[in-house]
Amino acid sequence: MSSVPSAPNSPPPEPSGAHGRHRVEPVLETENLVKVYGRGESRFDALKGITFQIEQGESLAIIGKSGSGKSTLMHLLALLDQPTAGVVAMHGRPVSQLKIKDVSGLRNATFGFVFQQFFLNPHQTVLENVTLPLKIAGVGRSERNQRGMEVLEQLEMADKAKNKATDLSGGQKQRVCIARALVNRPEVIFADEPTGNLDTATSEVVEDILFGLHRDHGITLVVVTHDDDLAAKCQRRLHMQDGLIVSEDRGVLSGTGGQS
Numbered sequence: 001m002s003s004v005p006s007a008p009n010s011p012p013p014e015p016s017g018a019h020g021r022h023r024v025e026p027v028l029e030t031e032n033l034v035k036v037y038g039r040g041e042s043r044f045d046a047l048k049g050i051t052f053q054i055e056q057g058e059s060l061a062i063i064g065k066s067g068s069g070k071s072t073l074m075h076l077l078a079l080l081d082q083p084t085a086g087v088v089a090m091h092g093r094p095v096s097q098l099k100i101k102d103v104s105g106l107r108n109a110t111f112g113f114v115f116q117q118f119f120l121n122p123h124q125t126v127l128e129n130v131t132l133p134l135k136i137a138g139v140g141r142s143e144r145n146q147r148g149m150e151v152l153e154q155l156e157m158a159d160k161a162k163n164k165a166t167d168l169s170g171g172q173k174q175r176v177c178i179a180r181a182l183v184n185r186p187e188v189i190f191a192d193e194p195t196g197n198l199d200t201a202t203s204e205v206v207e208d209i210l211f212g213l214h215r216d217h218g219i220t221l222v223v224v225t226h227d228d229d230l231a232a233k234c235q236r237r238l239h240m241q242d243g244l245i246v247s248e249d250r251g252v253l254s255g256t257g258g259q260s
């Protein structure tokens with residue numbers, strides 16, 4: 001875990017943290033973001049006008065009851081889906097100005113994803129799963145494998161590189177997902193219930209890895225979670241209700257993961 005590369009395109013994190021004395025540049029921001037699913041009688045307004053910023057290098061939890069719109073918001077921020085109205089901007093540039101091909105390239109180069117359900121390909125080895133983002137980016141096989149092995153070593157999973165991805169424990173699978181999220185040296189990691197399928201002890205290991213990457217390498221961490229303990233370790237919490245951000249609070253509330 002000592003040599004995880006920091007994001008190549010981003011400046012080092014501010015020493016005072018994302019909410020310290022200095023104003024930190026937003027990596028992502030939204031303006032009046034609206035998402036409507038369906039139409040007519042089945043119309044559902046999942047996001048009703050969300051305006052906020054994610055600062056470079058911060059750790060942010062998006063919390064709220066089931067159905068409040070957390071995952072919808074994360075999918076729009078991560079450029080996995082398009083809003084019905086409103087703006088998502090990255091480094092100040094509205095994403096809607098980009099071509100679809102460029103959006104997927106940007107997503108692959110800038111973001112890493114860690115999901116509760118792992119989404120590992122059962123027919124591929126651990127190393128093949130980890131290096132998929134590099135394959136998508138057109139990186140050649142030998143560099144792919146070298147970088148894949150580097151991140152697996154950092155996550156103490158190198159000895160499992162040739163295993164099928166299914167032949168692992170839950171915690172090991174999530175470490176493979178984190179390795180896959182890291183292999184492109186992302187600026188932002190989006191984690192949707194990253195510990196939802198894990199027991200308490202394994203959850204702590206995974207949280208330590210995620211917050212270590214955030215703290216030591218300046219990676220911006222955006223976590224969607226129902227887990228109050230995990231949310232408390234983030235520097236900022238956005239509370240969602242019925243498609244709106246109804247409040248936010250700042251400061252690490254417990255644990256050793258983030259910076260207060």
Ligand SMILES: Nc1ncnc2c1ncn2[C@@H]1O[C@H](COP(=O)(O)OP(=O)(O)OP(=O)(O)O)[C@@H](O)[C@H]1O
Pocket residue numbers: 037038044046064065066067068069070071072073
């Ligand atoms: N593809 C879809 N079509 C129709 N409605 C959808 C779709 N995706 C989500 N919704 C609805 O939008 C609302 C917000 O869903 P979302 O998944 O963002 O909530 P959430 O806060 O992440 O919930 P959970 O904590 O249960 O994952 C829910 O009422 C959901 O049923």
